[in-house]
Amino acid sequence: MDLPVMPPVRPMLAKSAARIPAGMHYEAKWDGFRAIVFRDGPEIEVTSRTTKSLTRYFPELVAALGERLPERCVLDGEIVIARDGRLDFDALTERIHPAESRVRTLAERTPASFVAFDVLALGDESLVDAPLSERRARLEEALAGADAPVHLAPATTDAELAQRWFEQYEGAGLDGVVAKPLDLRYRQDERLMIKVKHERTADCVVAGYRFHKSGPVVGSLLLGLYDDAGTLQHVGVCAAFTMKRRTELIAELEPLRMDAADGHPWAAWADAAAQEKSRMPGATSRWTGKKDLSWVPLRPERVAEVAYEHMENGARFRHTARFRRWRPDRTPESCTYAQLDEPMSFDLADVLR
Incomplete structure (x- = not known):
């Protein structure tokens, strides 16, 4: 694997706030496994927030990523599992199992999805120093043809819509809303985003x-x-x-x-x-x-x-x-x-x- 951004990568983090701030980029806050996806042609590696490999635990997702992502890219997102129309974190934790046979059984029974919300590299270009507004545009372009189980995270710059998401999406198992400055550069392991969670x-x-x-x-x-x-x-x-x-x-x-x-x-x-x-x-x-x-x-x-x-x-x-x-x-x-x-x-x- 030879990408402009190479593992290990510790994802950018968020600090808590009591209310949704104005004038930012907004996304729903997913309740899953944070994951950085590296793809270089046939090679795919998925790592966790702590840089540990998640690849072996989600074989069905690795196959889907190989079919739906650009040939060379590094994406930041969340691995989730849905059951009966809402996120199911318990089903997700069951995947971290030492037995490959058990993992494959669960992959068929409760397949996982990947929700992408940031891009760190495309082709031979690193985007970590590009502003979020540019990274989001490049991500939308890169995933324009993708379909389930690979999803582009919904996003908006409308604070009122973000507030409605905050109120409605919790019913689907989401955690809240994440706000990001439009000029934000990608900085590993730094709390530069803002999360507003239900309490x-x-x-x-x-x-x-x-x-x-x-x-x-x-x-x-x-x-x-x-x-x-x-x-x-x-x-x-x-x-x-x-x-x-x-x-x-x-x-x-x-x-x-x-x-x-x-x-x-x-x-x-x-x-x-x-x-x-x-x-x-x-x-x-x-x-x-x-x-x-x-x-x-x-x-x-x-x-x-x-x-x-x-x-x-x-x-x-x-x-x-x-x-x-x-x-x-x-x-x-x-x-x-x-x-x-x-x-x-x-x-x-x-x-x-």
Whole structure:
């Protein structure tokens, strides 16, 4: 492979903002695997945000890229999987599997798509120093004849339209909106774009915590919600505390600490069969590997309000939640899935159209 921009490439990143800024280039924010695609004739390499190779996990997509991309190019975009008209991140994570046979089975069952939103090189020309407005025009030209599963990300300079996308596209599983200055040059691993993401709050039962990697202070709080059957389901964690606050939480939660998990709603957390019937912390996966998944059980009596972006398949927080405050006025039993605000359904096909 011999391209004007060669791997490894760390993609340009975005910093968060509370609202959509005026006077920029706008795109929907996709909830998938960020990917840089390199094509030099028959050679195709797909790398992740951390520069690791994703090529072997998406054989059907590699074949499609070879049929639909220019002969020599480097594109920035997102690998996504759609199911029932919305993005399905769980189906995407299933692809990171060591067995080639399993990967190929999933490639047939839940094929992936690539949504391109930037171009770093075409032919023998590097475009990293070209302004975004020029890169976008070149990308549109390069993908003019492409069709599914390769897509050109919708884009606009109309802030009002971007706001409508922000409100509507969440129903198709998208994260929000990304804003980019029109004169922006491509700069690897720098937070020069702006992302505006959805945020909601929920009252959750705090039923345990994990220690921080630095020592005996709180690393994250384990959160639960009661389902219709009255079972406390593990829905995620909240973290990102200051070190001072991590130390304070140890003392605050000490009265609730249990010597053992016996009698705790998640007492069977280490039992793989029990994990299949109910959501509990500690389930091993290809992501956790040999990571220590042990946790400190707490009597599920305290309620915290946390901020979250959206739910994954209606069962758990897609990303780490953010602690807002304690809710002494709420009972644990009142913390149910019914309180969650989920967006109106919107078909992903209408986004890509």
